[in-house]
Amino acid sequence: MDRWDGTTYRRVIAVRGRAAELRAQQSQVRGAARLEVTVSGVRSGATPKTEMAALVTRMLGLQIDLEPFYRMAAGDAKLRELAEKYRGLKPVQFPTVFEALGNAFACQQFTIAAGLQLLNRLAQLGSIAMEGQDGKFFGFPGPADLARFSPRTFRRLGFSGQKTRAFRELSRNILARNFDPNALRDQTNEAAVAALLRLRGVGRWTAEYVLLRGLGRLDVFPGDDVGARNRLAKWLHRSRPMNYGSVRKILSRWQPYAGLIYFHMLMESLSARGSLRPA
Numbered sequence: 001m002d003r004w005d006g007t008t009y010r011r012v013i014a015v016r017g018r019a020a021e022l023r024a025q026q027s028q029v030r031g032a033a034r035l036e037v038t039v040s041g042v043r044s045g046a047t048p049k050t051e052m053a054a055l056v057t058r059m060l061g062l063q064i065d066l067e068p069f070y071r072m073a074a075g076d077a078k079l080r081e082l083a084e085k086y087r088g089l090k091p092v093q094f095p096t097v098f099e100a101l102g103n104a105f106a107c108q109q110f111t112i113a114a115g116l117q118l119l120n121r122l123a124q125l126g127s128i129a130m131e132g133q134d135g136k137f138f139g140f141p142g143p144a145d146l147a148r149f150s151p152r153t154f155r156r157l158g159f160s161g162q163k164t165r166a167f168r169e170l171s172r173n174i175l176a177r178n179f180d181p182n183a184l185r186d187q188t189n190e191a192a193v194a195a196l197l198r199l200r201g202v203g204r205w206t207a208e209y210v211l212l213r214g215l216g217r218l219d220v221f222p223g224d225d226v227g228a229r230n231r232l233a234k235w236l237h238r239s240r241p242m243n244y245g246s247v248r249k250i251l252s253r254w255q256p257y258a259g260l261i262y263f264h265m266l267m268e269s270l271s272a273r274g275s276l277r278p279a
Contacts, residue, residue, distance in 0.1 A: 001119070001120070001123055001137075001138060001139060001140060003137065007025060008023055008024070008025045009023070009024045009025070010022065010023050010024075010137075011095075011139070012128060012129065012130050012137050012138055012139035013055070013095055013128070013139050014128045014139055014142060015039075015041070015042045015048060015051070015052075016042075018041065018042060019041055019128045019129055019130045019139060020039050020040065020041035020042045020130075021039065021040050021041055021130050021132075021137070022037065022038075022039050022052065022055075022056065023037065023038045023039075023040075024036070024037045024056060024060070035056075035060075035062070037052065037053075037056050039052050041130060055095060058093055058095075058216065059092060059093055059094075059095055060090065060092055061090035061091045061092055061093065061216070062090070064090050064091065064216075064218070066088070066090065069083065069257050069260060070083060070087075072254070072257070076253075076254075078236075079254060079261075082235070082261075082264050082268075083264070085264075085267075086264055086267050089260075089263060089264065089267060091212075091216070091218060091259065091260060091263045092213075093213060093214060093215075093216050094213055094214055095140070096140075096181065096214070097181035097182065097184060097185075097210060097214040097215065098140075098142070098143060098170075098174065098181050099140045099214075100209070100210045100213045100214025100215075101170060101181070101196075101199075101202075101206070101210055101214070102119065102122075102140065102141075102146075102167065103115070103119065103213070104202075104205075104206040104209045104210060104213075105163050105166050105167060105170075105201055105206070106118045106119050106122075106159075106163070108163070108201075108205075108206065117158075118157060118158050118159060119140075121157040121158065122141060122146075122157060123138040123139065123140060123141060124138055125141070125145070125149065125153070125157075126138060126139065126140070126141030126142070126145040126146075127141070127142070127144075127145050128140070128141065128142065128145075143170070143171040143172075143174040143175050144171070144175060145171075146167050146168065146170075146171040147168065147171040147172050147175055149167075149168070151164050151165075151168070154167065154168075162201060163201065165200055165201065166199070166200050166201025166202075167201075169199070169200045169201075170199060170200070170201075173199070179195075179199065181214075183195075184196070184210075184214075184215060185215060189211060189217055189219070189220065192207075192210075192211055192215065193207045193208070193211065196210055203224075204224055204244075205222050205224035205225060208220050208221075208222040208223070208224070209222045209225070212259045212262065217259060218256060218257055218258075218259040218260050219255055219256035219257070219258055219259060220258065220259045220262075221247060221248075221251050221258035221259055221261060221262045222262065223243075223244040223245075223247040223248055224244055225262075227269070228262055228265050228266070229241075229242050229243075229247055230242075231265040231266075231268055231269055232247065232250075232251075232261075232265055235265065235268065236250065
């Protein structure tokens with residue numbers, strides 16, 4: 001669903017029920033960075049342009065001012081080293097809260113790679129797709145897509161019975177207007193977590209993951225993420241394993257940017273695996 005060729009980011013998205021392809025590329029204009037965004041598959045006009053600008057801004061974290069974070073880091077030797085290592089990193093979000101939930105369901109108790117394979121298979125059965133000279137590409141399925149998939153279909157793709165029920169129940173609740181994912185954007189962290197925990201298949205990790213990756217709450221570090229927790233312990237040179245409570249306690253000194261540190265831990269993991277290329 002997300003494609004990167006080294007210069008251009010591409011993604012198929014749903015715009016008012018129709019498939020469209022979003023392309024984003026950074027260039028230099030008189031020494032200043034400029035992001036050029038094009039959208040194909042939808043009619044031009046002020047409304048689509050406004051909607052796409054808002055979507056891209058949220059997805060790529062363009063609205064986030066990092067200067068307060070760097071000012072805080074400047075006074076903390078440990079954080080300063082990490083912040084400078086990945087200076088300019090802005091946290092990304094999923095296009096919708098629904099997709100954030102879907103990613104969380106797929107990756108629960110799985111590696112990220114395994115979870116993404118499940119999502120790739122799911123996307124190929126959805127209704128959002130575009131075909132061009134370089135192939136056919138898919139967007140994330142909508143609630144109507146997932147609601148029509150039978151339990152057998154989910155199982156054939158590799159989803160467990162529990163994940164299947166979570167996907168189907170979430171989709172049906174949205175279609176029946178019993179749950180509005182966008183309503184979470186106006187709620188406090190505590191209220192949003194409470195609303196999410198009422199959904200089938202959502203525990204504390206999923207709820208906090210959605211707050212960070214779906215709502216952009218940068219003060220949230222999903223403390224039940226074992227991988228992120230272990231990377232945090234390694235970065236802090238702690239000899240003992242950390243638990244949820246100790247993660248929250250130690251990150252309180254760097255609030256409201258615990259979630260930004262989560263993204264930096266992800267970068268540390270990618271760097272250790274050799275997945276990052278120097279600029």
